Amino acid sequence: MVKPTCCDNKLNMRKGLRASWAEDEKDASTFSYLSKHGTTTAHWSSVSRKTGPKRCGKNCRLKWNNYVRSDLSNESFTQQEEELIIKLHAAVGSRWGLIAHQLPGRTETDIKNHWNTKLRKKLSEMGIDPITHKPFSQILADYGNIGGVSRFSSSDTPKYIGTITRDLKKAPNKPQPSTTTSPSSSSASASYTFLSNSPLLSHTMSPVQNINKMYANNANTSQSLDLLSQLQAISLVTQGPNSDTTSLPSSYNTDAFFGLPSPKAVSLSHSSMSPSSSTYTNINNAEKVANNNSPSPDQCSSWRDFLLEEPFKPAQNQAPDQQGTNLADFSLTDHDDGVMQCNEIQAAASTLAASDASSFLDAMLHQDADMFLTFPGLMEEPLY
DNA sequence: AAAACATTCAACCGCAGAAGC
DNA sequence: TGCTTCTGCGGTTGAATGTTT
Structure with missing residues (x-):
């Protein structure tokens, strides 16, 4: 692994714990230039050299992509966006960049944070494992049925089951929301009442x-x-x-x-x-x-x-x-x-x-x- | 009012692939 | 061909803020 130049202390790059960007840095002329001309031809290393206090290119790119860009939305996530995130996460996993491309005005950091702080918890409370998007009951049943031949690697299993049990603790001790189809089923779909109740799902x-x-x-x-x-x-x-x-x-x-x-x-x-x-x-x-x-x-x-x-x-x-x-x-x-x-x-x-x-x-x-x-x-x- | 606890989110870290030399 | 640098991505951290006790 080659150590990035920004991590080389000899270059006196500003880094370290919460070396937050000051407002004047955010408004630096370089970012103004990027606002006008876009980033397609920008080399972040040269961008960093033009910003006042030394910042590595990586740091500049992160700041631009997440906070300086003019098209970013400061509004809270709508229900439609949340639904989209959940479904895309089920489809492509934690590929936040891919998901972010489908949500104009949202950054991958936005989505990642929202997932980790809100949506993940929301799913857990509904009894759904946010990793596999399956009901906890089914995961545990599957795990109990595999009879010594784990579908997970032996190194992953304890950690994974630990995650499930931790999320289970977060889940309320109340029955799963009933469904109009098969009350005996505890399928994930049956748990997504907040989705089915959405006015968007006409x-x-x-x-x-x-x-x-x-x-x-x-x-x-x-x-x-x-x-x-x-x-x-x-x-x-x-x-x-x-x-x-x-x-x-x-x-x-x-x-x-x-x-x-x-x-x-x-x-x-x-x-x-x-x-x-x-x-x-x-x-x-x-x-x-x-x-x-x-x-x-x-x-x-x-x-x-x-x-x-x-x-x-x-x-x-x-x-x-x-x-x-x-x-x-x-x-x-x-x-x-x-x-x-x-x-x-x-x-x-x-x-x-x-x-x-x-x-x-x-x-x-x-x-x-x-x-x-x-x-x-x-x-x-x-x-x- | 203050301490404890919970939540949010910006920033950082490490890794990996691409590009350049 | 191999080394260095650049870029992008996903996961983690911890300060700031909000809420509860």
């Missing part, structure tokens, strides 16, 4: 609600969303407020919990879906491909039942010639008929399945690279 489908569905799926099946779901979650979010949510067929009966249409309704609606609502269809198709052993949506009366029916299982026994399929070969963009091509989903699913053949680490790295190839927008510079 009967009209929105990208956020679509993520809700995947979120519920994730909470009941796997420790983290599979890559395909992550890609789709990000795709949905990046559509933002521009997505047309008004063109959904009237046949969409809302799910009792998340305001989702029944799988049957969606299944019946495929042929009449408008292109603008194809994202929803894409996900539905992807799930059908991924859960190829699951009952068809026609057999289930609600999304919850459908999703609880069978956990996600990667396709097995893929033909060898499919293993070379690149995830970047398929696109989530709309097709003329508004429905994602099934063979493209198949290609993605087989890629995920093929990853079993090599090492887990290699597969993860490969999939991560593919994700950014598929969504180059995630790597774009935010507009300041």
